[in-house]
Each structure stands twice: as C-alpha cells, then as structure tokens.
Amino acid sequence: MPRAGLTTERLIQAGAELADEEGFDQVTVSALARRFDVRVASLYSHVKNSGALRTGIALLALRELADRGSAALAGRSGKDALTALGDVYRDYARQHPGRYAAAQLRLAPEDAAASAGPRHSRMIRAILRGYDLTEPDQTHAVRLLGSVFHGFVTMEGGGSFDHSSPAAAETWPRILDALDALLRNWPAAPTTP
C-alpha cells in the first residue's frame, strides 16, 4: 500500500480545517486519522499527543491572524487603522471559527512566548500611536481594545446578539466609531486626593 504522506504541518493544517468545520473541541487525533484514512497510531509519529495537535492549531491561528493584521495595518493610521484591525479580527473569527477558538487556548509559557501573541499586542499599540496617549494610559487602552475586539467577536460568534435587533453587523461600525471617539478623548486618571 502506498503511504499517506503525513507531516506535522499537514496534520495541523487539516486539524485547522476540521476545527472550522466541526468545532475546535471536535478536533481529535481519531477524527484526523479518519480524515487521512489512516490508523490512529500513525499520527503519533508526527504529533506528540492530542494537546500538541491543538497547540499547533492555536499557534497557526495566532500567526495567520497576526499576518492578516500586519497586512491590513500597512499604510494606515488613526481610525483607519483601528477599523482595519478590528475588521481583521471579526472577519477571521467569522471565516474560521474553529481556528479563532483555537487561538484562545491557554498556552504553556514557552509556547506563548514563541507564539505570534506578542505581535498582536504590538499591532494594537501601533494603532494607538495615532492617538495622544502616554503610559500607562496606553497600556490601559491596549487592553480595552483587546477586550472589545475579543469580546465582541466571541459574543457575536456565540450567538449572543442573535435575539435582538439590529444585526450585529450594524453595531460593529458604531463600536469602532465609539472607540475612536474615546481614544481621541481619553479621560485623565482621576486625582486621588
């Protein structure tokens, strides 16, 4: 019998597709073996274990997302940049829900450090250069933007906005407007007397 041509990369890639189609929690070594029409044990030469597979998908998603972000940010600043990056997150989560879920996996410190995670912080911080914020307000604002992007995208994906009008698609640009207005007018730290 000819060989299937398994590779760590191919497995992770297929795992990402499986995640998008069936959900990240359905990503299993067994399901992946079925997809390659191969016995389960065969995958263990290419992937340490089930966790490593999931981690691989998470790292792929973080990288893809960061790549899209960099591309979208190129040549933009201010509200343009804010909108562009926000749209990247939302679009990615809608197109690749399984991968987006994977990107939320809690990584081991070594994996996290080697991941594209830090690129994400840097991208958001880059956006803030178009606004007039200094530390520590800049860090607070980075965290606010991260929270809004992630929060909105997961709630939309989870169907939280399905039972009220208008559609989430109408809210999104208004949230970006609001964030832009807020960043242009960031409130000073209250003086503690």
Added chain:
Amino acid sequence: MPRAGLTTERLIQAGAELADEEGFDQVTVSALARRFDVRVASLYSHVKNSGALRTGIALLALRELADRGSAALAGRSGKDALTALGDVYRDYARQHPGRYAAAQLRLAPEDAAASAGPRHSRMIRAILRGYDLTEPDQTHAVRLLGSVFHGFVTMEGGGSFDHSSPAAAETWPRILDALDALLRNWPAAPTTP
C-alpha cells in the same frame, strides 16, 4: 450499603465546584462519580447525559451571576451602577473560573430562552437609563458593554495581561472610567450622504 443521596441539584452543584477547581473541560460524569464515591452509571438516573450536566452548570452560573448583578445594581445608577455590575462580572470570574467558563457554553435555543441570559441584557440596559441614549444607540451600547466586560474578564482569566505592567487590577477601574466617559458622550451616527 447506605445510599449516597444523589440528586440532580447536588450533582450540578458538585459539578460547578469541580469546574472551579479543575476547569470546566474536566467536568466529566466519571469525575463526578468519583467525587461522590459512586459508580458512574448511577449518575445517569439523575442526569440525562454529559451535555445535560454541563448545561446545568451553565444555567446555574448564569443564574448566580444575574442574582449578584441584581443585588449590586439595587439603588445605584450612572457610573456607580456601571462599576458595580462590571465588578460583579470580574469578581465572579475570578472567584469561579469554571462556572464563568460554563456560562459561555453555547446553549440550545430552548435552554437559552429559559436561562438567566435575558436578565443580563436587561441589567445592562438598566444601567444605560442613567445615560442619555435612545434606540438603536442603546442596543449598540449594551453590546459594547457586554463585549468589554466579557472580553476583559476572559482575557484577564486567560493570562493575557500577565506579561505587561501594570497589573490588570489597575487597568480595570480606568476602563470603567473610560466607558463612563464614552457613554456620557456617545458619538452620533455618522450621516450617510
């Protein structure tokens, strides 16, 4: 041998504790049976299946969270109310990470409708009565607040803020300040020419 005194409620309660201690994805019928020192099959008289157990924990968490929210909101308005509700979410997620994760479970439509979910929307909407917003901006603002609360709390719980200064605890009140400022000065919808 005497009986263990199993009950659907007791199982869900213990499942919630297990979730907080070991993580929501470690909540398993087997683990729960071990905790009650009982055979696995015995639980199936009280819980339809593994999914129903998890759903039960999710509904419990949503209810507890809504109860805390109502209590915190009583007699407060404006920024006081905003801070109180935000703190409820953050504190609950920190004290009960497993339950909080459970509350994010995607529910079947019937379960969702019967859950405390709608109470959450109503609480946030109640806060907005202290600000000067009319529909559809009010809905947009509800969604923004939900996104920020949920986004911040999950990112903090996921360790996203662990590798930068200052501590997340310092950012949180500044985010509430910022949201208050934003709601008091909500930008009008741009006129589409």
Added chain:
DNA sequence: TGCATTTGCCTAAAGGGTTTAGGCAAATGT
C-alpha cells in the same frame, strides 16, 4: 408492624478516544 411498590445504586457490556510498544514494508541512498 408487615408487605408491596418505588427508587437508587449496582454490575455488565459495548463503543469511542488516547497513547505506547513493537513489527513489516516502502522509500532512500550507496
């Protein structure tokens, strides 16, 4: 109190996912 019914927890068994050990065959290099 004694007996019948209900209820609760049990054993048994089948099905699926994970993981390791060890084997044979396909690919690769000389």
Added chain:
DNA sequence: ACATTTGCCTAAACCCTTTAGGCAAATGCA
C-alpha cells in the same frame, strides 16, 4: 542490488460515555 531509514501498521491498555437489566434500600399503605 542491498542496507538503512522512515512511515504506517497491529495489538493492547486505559479512560470516559451510555444503555440494559438486577437487587436492595426506602417509602407507602394496610
């Protein structure tokens, strides 16, 4: 053509889920 490496296999152990059917404890009723 042959030796080595590599890739996928079988086999087996372990854990979680779920159903079927049984026995004993609790409960209700005379």
